[in-house]
Amino acid sequence: xxxxxxxxxxxxxxxxxxxxxEVEEAGADLIHIxxxxxxxxxxxxxxxxxxxxxxxxxxxxxxxxxxxxxPDQYIEVFAKAGADWISVHVEAxxxxxxxxxxxxxxxxxxxxxxxxxxxxxxxxxxxxxVDFVLLMTVNPGFGGQKFIDSVVxxxxxxxxxxxxxxxxxxxxxDGGITEETVVPCAKAGATIFVAGSAIYNKxxxxxxxQAIKMSGES
Ligand code: DX5
Ligand code: ZN
Numbered sequence: 001x002x003x004x005x006x007x008x009x010x011x012x013x014x015x016x017x018x019x020x021x022e023v024e025e026a027g028a029d030l031i032h033i034x035x036x037x038x039x040x041x042x043x044x045x046x047x048x049x050x051x052x053x054x055x056x057x058x059x060x061x062x063x064x065x066x067x068x069x070x071p072d073q074y075i076e077v078f079a080k081a082g083a084d085w086i087s088v089h090v091e092a093x094x095x096x097x098x099x100x101x102x103x104x105x106x107x108x109x110x111x112x113x114x115x116x117x118x119x120x121x122x123x124x125x126x127x128x129x130v131d132f133v134l135l136m137t138v139n140p141g142f143g144g145q146k147f148i149d150s151v152v153x154x155x156x157x158x159x160x161x162x163x164x165x166x167x168x169x170x171x172x173x174d175g176g177i178t179e180e181t182v183v184p185c186a187k188a189g190a191t192i193f194v195a196g197s198a199i200y201n202k203x204x205x206x207x208x209x210q211a212i213k214m215s216g217e218s
Contacts, residue, residue, distance in 0.1 A: 002186060002216040003029035004209055005063050005172070007196035009045060010143040016050075017057050023199060026206035027213065030063040030085070032174070032194045034143075035078075037068040040092050041141035048074070048081040055082030065113065065174065065194075067140045068092065072099050079106035087111030087134045087172075090122050100129045111172070115140065116148050120158045127167050132192065133158060137185070138175025143196040147176025152184045159189025182216040 006028050011019035020031055033051060038044040051062055061084035068074065071088045072095075078086055086103045090112055093099045103110035111132040112123050116139060123133065135155055138145040155171060162169050172192035173185045182193055195212055202208035 001191075002182075002213060003192045004199075004213050005030035005032040005192055005194045006199045006205075006209065007032040007034055007143065007174070007194050008200075009034045010196035010200035012200075016054070019200070020054055020058050022205055023209060024058050024060055026199075026209045028060060028209060030061050030192070031058055032063045032065060032196075033083075034196075035064060035066050035068060036141065039069045040089065041067045043141045048077045051078060051081040051083055061085055063087075063172075063194075065134065066092075072102060075099070075102050075108075076106065079103070079108045083108055085109040085111060085132070087113045087132070089113045089115065089140075090118060091115055096123075096126055097129065100126055104129075113140075113174075114154075116151050120154060120161065124161065127162065127165060127169060130169060132170040132172050134172040134174055134194075135190070136175055137173050137177065137181070140175070144201070145176055147178070147181040149184075152188050155185055155188035155190050162189075177212065179211045179215045182212050183218070186216040 006023040036043045036045040063085040064083040100110045109131040113134040137151045171190040173190045174194035177193050177195045178198045199208045
């Protein structure tokens with residue numbers, strides 16, 4: 001079974017509540033919230049007040065992807081705003097083990113994110129400490145970018161490493177996920193799929209979401 005995490009980055013922000021409810025009714029498993037600071041990535045999006053506003057409108061876990069410098073400074077506020085999962089970029093965390101423990105200390109599921117060019121060796125010593133690893137399949141910063149195929153062998157290598165070590169860690173992928181690109185990622189071992197434009201840019205969100213799910217499970 002795979003999980004679909006629609007990214008609200010591609011939603012219509014003037015009616016965000018309805019946009020979240022729509023994908024929940026369409027069968028989403030998580031709501032993916034992209035936090036960008038204009039420093040770690042060249043775009044600025046939303047902060048903890050959006051997480052706080054969305055918390056009461058959905059029963060789904062809120063999957064908060066922090067694309068920010070110095071994430072340690074903001075983990076508490078995102079946890080208190082209602083984040084259920086928080087992921088941080090290895091490229092932004094010089095004290096990664098400490099950051100992961102900090103996330104867990106608030107009862108939130110910790111995840112670590114790797115940019116497309118970052119090798120999995122960077123996280124081998126924290127694999128036993130996280131609940132999930134998020135592999136970027138585009139360069140973070142914007143929705144609607146093209147899937148980078150060269151990440152697929154990395155998904156497979158990570159999946160093998162997790163199995164070999166016997167860890168209970170899920171692999172999430174983010175960027176350019178469509179009905180087509182979900183297939184090689186699922187075969188390689190990813191089980192959680194973020195999709196922004198492939199869901200929100202479609203008129204029938206339910207059909208779009210279900211098509212990605214079916215394709216990933218086939
Ligand atoms: C990119 C974000 C993604 C983005 C994905 O930096 O992390 O979550 O919303 O958008 P799509 O699915 O359109 O590539
Ligand atoms: Zn994301």
